[in-house]
Amino acid sequence: MIELCELLKNWPCTAKGGDFRALVSGVTDHSAEVTPGSVFVARKGRSSSGLDHIQEALRNGAVAVVTDISRPPALPKGVSAVSVPDAADFLAYSCSAFYGHPSRELTVFAVTGTNGKTTTTRFIGQLLKSCGIRAAVIGTLGVWIAGRKAPLQIPPMTTLPPAHLHRVLRYCADEGVTHVAMEASSLGLSGRRLDHCSIDYGIFLNIGTDHHAEHGGEEAYLRAKGRLSDLAGQIIVNSEDPAVLSITGDRLPVKTFGEQSGGETHLRIVDNGKGDWIITAGETHAGIRAPVEGRHNRLNAAAAFASLMAAGFGLADLCKYAARLSLPEGRMQEAGGAGIRVFVDYAHTPDALEAVLSALSSVCTGRLISVFGCGGDRDREKRPQMGRVAGEYSDSVWVTSDNPRSEEPARIISDVMEGLKNSSAMVRAEPDREQAIRGAIYEADPGDIVLIAGKGHEEIQISKSSSRPFSDFRTALRFLDEREAEAGAADGDDRVQTTDRFWYDGSGME
Incomplete structure (x- = not known):
């Protein structure tokens, strides 16, 4: 009081x-x-x-x-x-x-970027925990302290509004937390949610296509992201992303990271092609067994390493604990059965979808089957881009609904289909997401990989008429179990063939 x-x-x-x-x-x-x-x-x-x-x-x-x-x-x-x-x-x-300015009592890392915020903050939290630091992670998946979900009632937002943010920070400080890694979304930054929060380190991952419509255009989106440069005491920057460099302006980063060589303040991380990461920071070199798959996750880890080194942690200690890194819920989350692998991922931008499909294609021994949709009422321009990306990497594509909100699913699907016109992939349109997931899983043969992209950890699907409970991961597990049960009961190949409600023939929806 x-x-x-x-x-x-x-x-x-x-x-x-x-x-x-x-x-x-x-x-x-x-x-x-x-x-x-x-x-x-x-x-x-x-x-x-x-x-x-x-x-x-x-x-x-x-x-x-x-x-x-x-x-x-x-x-x-x-x-x-x-x-x-x-x-x-x-x-x-x-x-x-x-709340007594609780952020001043904490070391705060704020991570922004079109893709990778949740994974990077989770990596920072995991490394801090391994180093014996009591840390909190705040973002899309809620509030986690020392690796456990905190019993707090907060709105489901990437960046919390001030009334909730500072209440959470006070709770963290009172619980003995000393370091906090939080996600800084473009909407949170433009909405002033992080103003008057003492941010020690601002981390810039990448800039892609997302939320343009909600900001009123790309320039406004870039300005929103760039606000973190003014709010943070020091910044850590992906030196290989031109858009990131443009929004950080004249600020000199305390650390940079990427795949190319750099100076004394640069952290370089590459894959040697044998399942190892080679990390170079100044004159220090280290090699570790890759704990997670994908170039995008390697760069997320590089951002976490660079940020913690800026805060005084040594590379040797960080590498010692790197094997413990694991991806958050809904990020390359795997389910499998009957010889096929199914991954659920939050990828909902062209860059993110390409990153995940590229990672999966490098380990896929059979066909790559993708299931995805685009959200309604926003960023219509990214829909054909996502269709093009899916068509380039996938052997089979199921275009379905994501969160259509007030838009008609058929219109959203039609926009996505524009990007698939020149694809050699088998393309199906199924507005019912549950049936699309079922179709993809039943289509797969042993050795194939199925990617279900767009919703990741989300537990609801929002449409014009309702918000219904829906989990991609649990839906996938159900159909995998169903398929295995049917296969076990059959004498031969009893695979179900699905009937598609829409087929794409290059001319639009039918």
């Missing part, structure tokens, strides 16, 4: 009415989260304004309402009206102040 006057004293504002000695029970910009004693920050959001929710906040017991408009609305007696220059900026500051 903190008095309202203490919360406001270091911030430019004007305030009138109410009780400035009132005890504040929380700070939020969501009127539904207001409890008696809360400060409600009526900021402008992407789709609505907090001004429209002041009455609900008052009914729920707000003791103060903060706005950044020139003529704030009249408030009941006993409620303080506070005017600030920027409500979003004040929200970030006041949430940090309410």
